[in-house]
Amino acid sequence: MKRITLLTFLLAFTSAVCADNYVIDTRGAHAAITFKFKHIGISWLVGHFKTFSGEFTFDPDNIGATTISVDIDPASIDSNHAERDKHMRGAKYFNVAKFPTAKFDSTKVTAADDGMASIEGDLTLHGVTKNIRFDASVVGQGKDPWGGYRAGFEATYTLDTQDFGMSFPPSNTVELGLFIEGIRR
Secondary structure, three states, X not given: OHHHHHHHHHHHHHHHHHOEEEEEOXXXXXXXXXXXXXXXXXXXXXXXXXXXXXXXXXXXXXXXXXXXXXXXXXXXXXXXXXXXXHHHHOOOOOOOOOOOOEEEEEEEEEEOOOOXXXXXXXXXXXXXXXXXXXXXXXXXXXXXXXXXXXXEEEEEEEEEHHXXXXXXXXXXXXXXXXXXXXXXX
16 A cells, blocks of 8 residues: 555656646736626626736646746736725625635646646635636647747636625626736746
8 A cells, every 4th residue: 555655656656747837927918817797798897817826837748737926916807997996805706894805725737638638726716716627728838939938828707796795797707718828937
């Protein structure tokens, strides 16, 4: 039994060592966290969070070794309407005075046959932590014009705001999008 446990540890350690580490490029505005939800059931309200940071590990030959961690400032919400943003920062929605941070930490990444992957992890929003699953795909990777190396992916998740103690009538459904580009360290 100890031999299997040691072998499992060594395989996991080797996979993690082979994965490259990246910092999400927010300084160059090469990453975005977006959202959209129905506005009074008639059209889509689209916006993003202006302030976030994070990092990820990525090995294209071993997607299971991938990890991602993202910190989000919910007070940085931007829906292109200052009064609405102020309202959304308030107690009825994000309540940023009481819950000034949001966070996602992956716990498991699984490759799918169609070039997609699922990223499972813990999302903390509005003081509530839930395990969720993003559908993701690699956008690309390679050398950049500044002598560095980058990798990028996109991921989506449909969130029920009631799961996090919030309400966005009429549907309580918010589509989240992660559009991530990272610079290899």
